[in-house]
Amino acid sequence: MSKLISEKTKEVFLGPLSKNNPITVQVLGICSALAVTSKLEPALVMGISVTIIVAFSNVIISLIRNTIPNRIRIIVQLVVVAALVTVVSEILKAYAYDVSVQLSVYIGLIITNCILMGRLEAFAMSNKPWESFVDGLGNGFGYAWILVAVAFVRELLGSGSLLGFKVIPQSVYDAGYMNNGLMMMPPMALIIVACIIWIHRARNKDLQEK
Amino acid sequence: MNALKKLVDKVKPNFQKGGKLEKFHSVFDGFETFLFVPNTTSKHGTHIHDAIDSKRTMVMVIIALLPALFFGMYNTGYQHFLAIGQQVSFIDTFIYGFLSVLPLIIVAYGVGLGIEFIVAQIKGHEIQEGFLVSGMLIPLIIPIDTPLWMVAVATAFAVIFAKEVFGGTGMNIFNVALVTRAFLFFAYPTFMSGDTVWVRTADTFGIGSGTIVDGYSGATVLGQVATAATEQVKLLNTIGNPIGFIDGFLGFIPGSIGETSTLAILIGAFILLITRIASWKTMFSVFAGGALMALIFNMWGPDTAAAHFPWYNHLVFGGFAFGAVFMATDPVTSARTETGKWIYGALIGAMAIIIRVLNPGYPEGMMLAILLMNIFAPLIDYYVVDANIKRRLKRAKTN
Numbered sequence: 001m002s003k004l005i006s007e008k009t010k011e012v013f014l015g016p017l018s019k020n021n022p023i024t025v026q027v028l029g030i031c032s033a034l035a036v037t038s039k040l041e042p043a044l045v046m047g048i049s050v051t052i053i054v055a056f057s058n059v060i061i062s063l064i065r066n067t068i069p070n071r072i073r074i075i076v077q078l079v080v081v082a083a084l085v086t087v088v089s090e091i092l093k094a095y096a097y098d099v100s101v102q103l104s105v106y107i108g109l110i111i112t113n114c115i116l117m118g119r120l121e122a123f124a125m126s127n128k129p130w131e132s133f134v135d136g137l138g139n140g141f142g143y144a145w146i147l148v149a150v151a152f153v154r155e156l157l158g159s160g161s162l163l164g165f166k167v168i169p170q171s172v173y174d175a176g177y178m179n180n181g182l183m184m185m186p187p188m189a190l191i192i193v194a195c196i197i198w199i200h201r202a203r204n205k206d207l208q209e210k
Numbered sequence: 211m212n213a214l215k216k217l218v219d220k221v222k223p224n225f226q227k228g229g230k231l232e233k234f235h236s237v238f239d240g241f242e243t244f245l246f247v248p249n250t251t252s253k254h255g256t257h258i259h260d261a262i263d264s265k266r267t268m269v270m271v272i273i274a275l276l277p278a279l280f281f282g283m284y285n286t287g288y289q290h291f292l293a294i295g296q297q298v299s300f301i302d303t304f305i306y307g308f309l310s311v312l313p314l315i316i317v318a319y320g321v322g323l324g325i326e327f328i329v330a331q332i333k334g335h336e337i338q339e340g341f342l343v344s345g346m347l348i349p350l351i352i353p354i355d356t357p358l359w360m361v362a363v364a365t366a367f368a369v370i371f372a373k374e375v376f377g378g379t380g381m382n383i384f385n386v387a388l389v390t391r392a393f394l395f396f397a398y399p400t401f402m403s404g405d406t407v408w409v410r411t412a413d414t415f416g417i418g419s420g421t422i423v424d425g426y427s428g429a430t431v432l433g434q435v436a437t438a439a440t441e442q443v444k445l446l447n448t449i450g451n452p453i454g455f456i457d458g459f460l461g462f463i464p465g466s467i468g469e470t471s472t473l474a475i476l477i478g479a480f481i482l483l484i485t486r487i488a489s490w491k492t493m494f495s496v497f498a499g500g501a502l503m504a505l506i507f508n509m510w511g512p513d514t515a516a517a518h519f520p521w522y523n524h525l526v527f528g529g530f531a532f533g534a535v536f537m538a539t540d541p542v543t544s545a546r547t548e549t550g551k552w553i554y555g556a557l558i559g560a561m562a563i564i565i566r567v568l569n570p571g572y573p574e575g576m577m578l579a580i581l582l583m584n585i586f587a588p589l590i591d592y593y594v595v596d597a598n599i600k601r602r603l604k605r606a607k608t609n
Contacts, residue, residue, distance in 0.1 A: 176357055182397035191371060198375075 013134045016142035023146040024197045028114040034189040042102045043151030051140025053084045058136035061124040077120045158183030240337030268342040274478035281474040282467035283307035289409040294420030310414045314349035321365040340379025347387035350468025353407040364393040405429040408464035425450040431527040436573035438515035458526035469532040479535040488539035492555040496534035499559025516567045533576035545587045547594040558583045
């Protein structure tokens with residue numbers, strides 16, 4: 001068991017959650033972070049989908065990494081990712097149709113998500129399956145928690161609800177409060193991501209560029 | 211004045227190093243230099259010294275804004291009493307407007323200066339005076355009925371995200387007052403557009419209560435033009451009487467507080483130009499670009515009321531004149547090269563008219579046009595300077 005959670009594996013898992021976060025530090029996967037975060041539910045589903053896909057494609061690529069010819073490795077990676085994306089997309093259509101309609105093309109576009117190709121190229125191609133799996137989970141969660149944080153702020157201030165439930169009481173609206181329409185637009189997602197990066201760097205001085 | 215100076219000198223030691231209130235030295239500095247010209251000069255390096263510093267520039271802009279502000283206050287009262295069908299004296303009209311506008315000014319200044327003071331305190335800077343003008347512009351470019359908490363939220367957003375994150379006064383890319391308005395416009399569209407927000411029909415602190423007369427409509431002229439079904443639109447004022455160019459020029463029409471009277475704005479423009487604070491090139495080219503674009507639409511535009519709205523009317527209705535005089539000439543966000551000012555101004559005018567005519571969702575295009583050109587100002591400057599370098603290199607080679 002000690003081998004399973006060695007120091008390195010722990011670092012591989014925890015790094016992407018904060019110090020090496022795919023969105024706030026590497027600034028990858030911004031597109032989908034802007035597109036699916038106007039409500040909490042699609043953001044949550046998107047985060048889980050990406051986590052599953054990145055973890056399992058990491059495992060698969062890592063298992064066959066020694067047999068992939070170097071010159072066609074990108075194509076092989078794409079085939080693996082595309083297969084997993086199709087599976088996830090079909091499952092969503094079967095069991096969570098409403099959410100899959102809301103996410104529309106963005107589930108399919110996970111294929112082009114920079115985080116996936118980045119992890120496959122940078123990690124899975126040169127590491128063992130178990131570590132690759134942990135790395136995929138770490139990056140997926142790192143991506144998901146930013147999405148959920150952004151969606152939380154946007155849904156709370158933009159619609160006054162969380163996961164579709166009204167959380168701001170009617171009496172507040174009666175007193176003159178209004179939902180912020182700008183929160184429902186993509187630019188505000190960019191500003192909220194920027195705020196998260198701002199706070200993150202203020203707390204981790206070693207991340208600040210000179 | 212002497213007594214004031216004595217008082218300032220008396221409390222000064224408290225704020226200097228080792229004093230009780232050392233922490234608040236930036237606040238004190240801000241007030242002291244606001245009241246008196248500092249008697250120190252720089253001792254090192256080469257400096258070009260001008261008699262006018264940025265604090266006094268700002269004060270001059272505030273003075274130039276006063277005609278528009280006072281007219282806006284009077285017009286707020288005038289439109290109100292027109293809407294409820296009461297005849298009241300000039301003084302009562304003005305007092306009603308004054309009391310309606312004053313809370314907006316207080317909130318804009320309170321929130322904006324509060325954030326500036328806090329940031330100056332955290333960073334150990336001196337307090338920057340840039341908000342002096344923005345705080346006055348904000349109430350002038352919003353509808354009278356904007357709820358105060360919205361003004362506070364939008365002002366805070368604009369000061370933090372359009373100004374402080376870029377490094378404070380003089381470093382901002384976008385005009386802070388316009389970012390405030392854009393935030394309100396996109397976040398709370400029901401309070402920033404439509405027919406019901408431009409004229410205050412409720413009473414203010416118990417003054418001027420009454421019921422709305424028949425035939426009342428609070429639509430702005432540009433709103434009427436945007437929603438008109440026919441090519442020729444008959445412009446009406448608040449109680450349904452026909453109006454024309456001269457009403458737009460004098461400004462007794464519904465609209466944002468400071469933007470309605472082109473005459474009051476032109477008085478402000480005169481003050482800015484005679485003191486050489488604003489660039490006449492920018493101002494002139496905004497009007498020229500707008501007039502030209504409107505003329506083109508008048509002749510070859512699509513068959514809509516907005517396209518066939520006479521070009522001279524485009525210049526006096528809506529926020530066009532206010533934007534041209536007070537927003538486009540903002541020295542921080544506009545182009546800085548002399549040739550660049552011509553291009554920058556003309557494109558603002560043209561863009562504003564294009565947005566008005568071709569996008570039915572936005573009856574008024576001035577805000578978006580200026581914000582858009584704010585982005586391009588550095589690019590324009592870059593190419594103007596680049597062209598100048600190339601021209602001179604060529605000249606040097608031929609000789």
